[in-house]
Amino acid sequence: MSGKDNVVIITGTLHDAGLTVLRQAGVRLQIYEGDAPIPVALLNNWLCDADALIATSAVKVGPSLLSMAPRLRVIAQSAVGYDNIDVAACHRAGVPFCNTPGVLVDATADLAFALILITMRSLGQAMDHVRSGAWFRGEGLPYARDLAGKTLGIVGMGEIGTAVARRALCSGMQIVYHNRRPRLADPLIPADHLSMDDLLARADCVLIMAPLTDATRGGFGVAEFAAMKSGAFFVNAARGAIVQTSALLEAIASGHLAGAALDVCDPEPIAPDHPLLSYPNVVVTPHIGSATEETRARMAELTARNIVRGLAGEPLLTPVLS
Ligand code: GLV
Numbered sequence: 001m002s003g004k005d006n007v008v009i010i011t012g013t014l015h016d017a018g019l020t021v022l023r024q025a026g027v028r029l030q031i032y033e034g035d036a037p038i039p040v041a042l043l044n045n046w047l048c049d050a051d052a053l054i055a056t057s058a059v060k061v062g063p064s065l066l067s068m069a070p071r072l073r074v075i076a077q078s079a080v081g082y083d084n085i086d087v088a089a090c091h092r093a094g095v096p097f098c099n100t101p102g103v104l105v106d107a108t109a110d111l112a113f114a115l116i117l118i119t120m121r122s123l124g125q126a127m128d129h130v131r132s133g134a135w136f137r138g139e140g141l142p143y144a145r146d147l148a149g150k151t152l153g154i155v156g157m158g159e160i161g162t163a164v165a166r167r168a169l170c171s172g173m174q175i176v177y178h179n180r181r182p183r184l185a186d187p188l189i190p191a192d193h194l195s196m197d198d199l200l201a202r203a204d205c206v207l208i209m210a211p212l213t214d215a216t217r218g219g220f221g222v223a224e225f226a227a228m229k230s231g232a233f234f235v236n237a238a239r240g241a242i243v244q245t246s247a248l249l250e251a252i253a254s255g256h257l258a259g260a261a262l263d264v265c266d267p268e269p270i271a272p273d274h275p276l277l278s279y280p281n282v283v284v285t286p287h288i289g290s291a292t293e294e295t296r297a298r299m300a301e302l303t304a305r306n307i308v309r310g311l312a313g314e315p316l317l318t319p320v321l322s
Contacts, residue, residue: 004028006311007071009046011038012056014078018300025308027052044068052307054078055085062086066093074310078303079290080104080160081239083212087320098306098316101159103298104290109163111289112237115261116152116168116205119233120145122259124283145204145233145258148172153203155196156210156238162186164207176202180215200227205235212239220244225251231258237289240266245276252279263289 006027013033022029030046032038037058047053047069055061055077066072066089075090075097082099090097118124122144129141137143152168154161157177162185165175175191177184182193194202206228210216220236221244228234234257236243245266251257259281268287276282290299306316 006051007046007049008052008054008307008311009043009050010054011043011059014054014303015296015300017297018054018078018304021301021304022307025304025311027307027311047072052076052311054303054307057081057084060084061090061097063089063093066090066095073313074098074307074316076303076306076310078296078299080108081211082320083239083241085320087322096310096316097320098303098310098318099320100299100302101318103302104295105159105163107292107295108160108237108289109167111263111285112160112164112207112209112235113167115235115237115263115283115285116164116207116233117147118283119235119259119261119281120147120150120205122281124259124261125280128280146172150174150204151176151202153177153194153199153206154191155199155206155208156216157184157191158209158211159185160237161207161209162189164209165189165191173205196224197227200224201229203232204229205233208236208238208242210238210242212241216242218242218244221247222250225256228257230256233258234260235262236260237263240264240268249276252276252282259283261285263287 004026008022008027008029010029010031050069051071051073053072053075055075057079061075072095075095077099080099080101085097087097122142125141148171150173152173152175154165154177157179168175176194176199177191178194178196178199184191219242225247248260252260261283263285264287270284277284309316
């Protein structure tokens with residue numbers, strides 16, 4: 001079969017570095033370029049003739065999608081998280097799936113650490129302060145908090161959590177973490193594994209870096225925020241749906257938390273008039289953990305190379321096995 005006979009659907013934007021690899025392989029690309037998620041009817045129509053799919057997180061891949069795509073031989077997602085993909089269903093249908101681990105670790109860890117700095121150093125308020133025409137702290141700008149000597153509690157200590165821990169250690173923070181199984185990606189990181197209850201009681205800043213699964217969905221609610229120290233900070237750089245937004249709002253509105261910084265929300269996008277956005281001690285960024293030029297290029301290239309291998313019936317470079 002020549003490359004041109006292979007149809008690759010891309011349901012959103014992919015960095016040129018990936019498109020170049022795919023064009024060089026001679027495949028036919030069908031790219032959805034709208035801002036909103038691809039309409040299901042259009043996707044189903046495209047899937048009838050598709051040999052490969054590069055999905056974006058808004059596309060739910062499961063038995064129903066797979067049944068629309070009789071020719072599909074490989075599915076990829078240019079991301080590390082894949083909570084929208086039913087991997088077991090892909091495997092049952094004989095279609096391998098891959099994501100892009102590794103290449104986005106530093107960019108995502110930088111963003112997560114930036115959010116820790118933003119919230120603990122009150123940088124959102126400081127920027128608002130200057131924009132309002134003020135300068136001196138006495139004009140309403142509160143003191144921020146030191147990072148040094150504080151405890152960062154990382155929920156989900158995988159590769160990215162570990163990379164954040166390295167950054168936080170350089171700022172003099174102590175690290176505790178919670179995983180389902182005590183496991184350090186880097187045994188040289190000094191970090192104690194705690195139960196979730198102990199972590200919430202100890203941490204001055206809680207960072208969520210866990211994947212979204214049935215076990216973590218909605219796992220941060222009223223009880224978890226109440227169990228955090230009064231005056232602690234909360235950062236989510238993983239998935240919005242791990243957190244019950246109404247519970248976070250209550251923890252901020254009551255003054256129990258000193259601040260929050262989120263790169264992810266539930267739902268996304270957050271409505272511009274959402275009450276969370278009215279709090280000066282809440283900073284929200286639009287899910288940009290890996291969104292740097294270099295990292296998105298690496299992710300797209302890895303995705304494209306996986307697709308080319310999948311179409312050739314070769315083993316994928318970064319398959320998700322379960
Ligand atoms: C981004 O959210 C990712 O999962 O890579």
